[in-house]
Amino acid sequence: MAGILDAVVVGAGSAGLGISYLLKQQGRDHQVLERGRIGETWRTQRWDSFRLNSPNVRSLLPGDAPEVPDPWGASTQHQFVSYLESYVERHHLPVITETPAEKLTRDDGLFLVATPRALLRARNVVIASGSLNCPKRPPVSAELPITLRQLDSSTYRNAAELAQGAVLVVGSGQSGGQIAEDLALAGRSVFLATSRVGRLVRHYRACDIFNWMTLSGYLDMPRSEIIPPSGKLPPRGLLGATHTISLQSLSAQGVVLLGRFLGMRNGSLVFGDDLDEHIRFADESSANVKRFIDDYIRRAGLNAPPADDDPAELIAPRLPYPPIRSIELATSGIRSVIWCTGFRGDFRWIKIPDTIGDDGQPIHEDGIGFVPGLYFSGLDFASTRKSGIIAGVAEEAARLGNHIARRSASYFN
Structure with missing residues (x-):
């Protein structure tokens, strides 16, 4: 089983970092792949005067204490990107930047994630690129x-x-x-x-x-x-x-x-x-x-x-x-x-049957794909009204992390 990861997380935005934190707490060997820099969408898809709609105290990721400066203030995208970078550093999360996931396939019960650097093999994959990156x-x-x-x-x-x-x-x-x-x-x-x-x-x-x-x-x-x-x-x-x-x-x-x-x-x-x-x-x-x-x-x-x-x-x-x-x-x-007419996710790189619907969007229930071991995090309204926003990251990460833990326990039993 050498070289096989417990999980690969695709996307180093708030959703991907939240699930990475939970996986690290569980002691799971995993990698987070980011196509650009940490928080790439926040860096490149926001206007200059943009501020978060959720106040600072409601924009925290798992494991961070609510004692924050200006708790009811609204962060700029630059401040939030700095927070994401700090989060990765403080919690020692295994993020690999400038490494897009180019193709996802499955073979003999394992997921194969092709990147420009290497082919990663994993028992689980969490797609955390969200559904709001393609206008x-x-x-x-x-x-x-x-x-x-x-x-x-x-x-x-x-x-x-x-x-x-x-x-x-x-x-x-x-x-x-x-x-x-x-x-x-x-x-x-x-x-x-x-x-x-x-x-x-x-x-x-x-x-x-x-x-x-x-x-x-x-x-x-x-x-x-x-x-x-x-x-x-x-x-x-x-x-x-x-x-x-x-x-x-x-x-x-x-x-x-x-x-x-x-x-x-x-x-x-x-x-x-x-x-x-x-x-x-x-x-x-x-x-x-x-x-x-x-x-x-x-x-x-x-x-x-x-x-x-x-x-x-x-x-x-x-x-x-x-x-x-x-x-x-x-x-x-x-x-x-x-x-200003909405967004959709780009999941064309996923080449596994029964994962993407005719509309090009994931087939899932509460973020859990129909193919065992495949998960989707950060999708808008995936489970509740707060799915897809920062305030929903902690709850979703806990739910998906617990599902991965149960699946891993049965995998080795």
Whole structure:
């Protein structure tokens, strides 16, 4: 059995490092492969003003104490990358950087992981590259003329890098709302094609909303209660990292709100008539989360102060009248389009039957693949609402680590 690892972990982001910590605690011989540097996605797919949506005290990995400076502050991506590097060093995790996993196969009960440096053999493999590393664009993106520069939220950095002129942001989830505000604060003319997505307040009843969602169990809601019958993952609700962002507050900053982007027609950008519905849905989702928290506070008998009015929710939306259904591109001044329309994982390098579905995404249950010994960590909504975010790493790592331990015990018995 010489040269056979207990496990190979693919990806040195928060999910991969979390499971590596658990494997090390179990004394398991393993390697963590990272295609670039530690936290590569955090380094290369975030805009300059980006900050984590989860506060520092809720952004810790397994084994780290909650006593942190500025516990309710929001880290920049650079600060979080530094934290990941420190985590690897402090816990002596076996990370190999600049070593992508190029191909995963299986032979005689063992997994074979091909890399540019070597072929690794392991009894277990944890794919921790996540499902948010390849941006998705709707088919209508192909209809736009080449005179428009098209970017994804993962390649946007700041307003100064864009050509002079107005910007169309497509999608009003977390990235879309935050980027639209970033552009507006930089003095750019911004059009926001909205979508049916929820939102959250940043603070509620004298506490960070993320803390309430953690304590109340809102983040523990199982996948089965979140994912519709179609299986399509819902977008994460719009949440400002340091303050509440609403469609209303964006409009007050000069962002022109539009309905869903439908494509090009006779030289014009065309939008749906669903803007009012999108604003209403976002407002209702915020109210629903607050009711969930209120119920928890009442059941737990907590003496939490009453809620203060949030200016971002009180302000009336400033909507174009008449509503804008089309914009003639030639006279609009729009020179750039930023797609904030979601991501998917890239699992094409996995060459094992019954592991990847027709949609190109993993076949799993709670992160456990149908092929024994294959695991997926960091997938959005894999098990609960907090799967795929930093706050869910510790729980997921413990669950997968325990499953590996049970499998290893049976392997040698």
